[in-house]
Amino acid sequence: MTDINSFDMDSHDAGRAFDLLHGLIFKMLLVTDGRTTEMLETLLNEKMVVHVIRQEQIDEEHADLFSEFSGAPYYIRESLLMIEKSRFLVSHNLALVYSKHVPPSLFEKIAHRKEGIGKSINTLGLQTFRKVLDSGAKNEEEAVDLFQKPIRLRFPELRDKVPYKKYSIYFGPAPGIQMLEYFNPNIIRQRLNQSIGGMNHE
Secondary structure, three states, rough: OOOOOHHHOOOHHHHHHHHHHHHHHHHHHHHOOOHHHHHHHHHHHEEEEEEEEEEEOOHHHHHOOOOOOOOEEEEEEEEEEOOOOOOOEEEEEEEEEEEHOHHHHHHHHHHHOOOHHHHHHHHHOOOOOEEEEEEEEOOHHOOOOOOOOOOOOOOOOOOOOOOEEEEHHHHHOOEEEEEEEOOOOHHHHHHHHHHHHEEEHH
């Protein structure tokens, strides 16, 4: 596969152009309050699939860590978003679902584990409001889950900091889902290499 560094330009200029593109795209991903999966599918020009690692009800002790979520039941969901064809890992995601504030039709789709939460919301045509709580980039060893406990990210060969975004999804006055998304820092390199590879086969 041809690498980004094989562009017909000065390698220093190519590196600066790549860094600029990388910075701009991740800035959009981290600040947007729109549907992240749709943005990623547009960026990578590929269909995404979700692999649910775990999905289970959690106890009151954990749920009490979220003062804005009062009552029960709560469900935690950990999933991976991948490119359907190549299985390239795009994001590692965690969600805290408060069933009381989630429409029943959406909760049923979440329970089936067959598609991402954002895609399910879109399929059902639900009106939502999203509030970004935190975003930035962390070293691999700094990654934590929604309960501030260390988490092992599934991205292979990590050398760069991992961009992340934490936000709440509202279906009414109270938040129904809290999301934490870690993005593969090699997304842009994957897209450029994919484009160069396509040109080389024309």
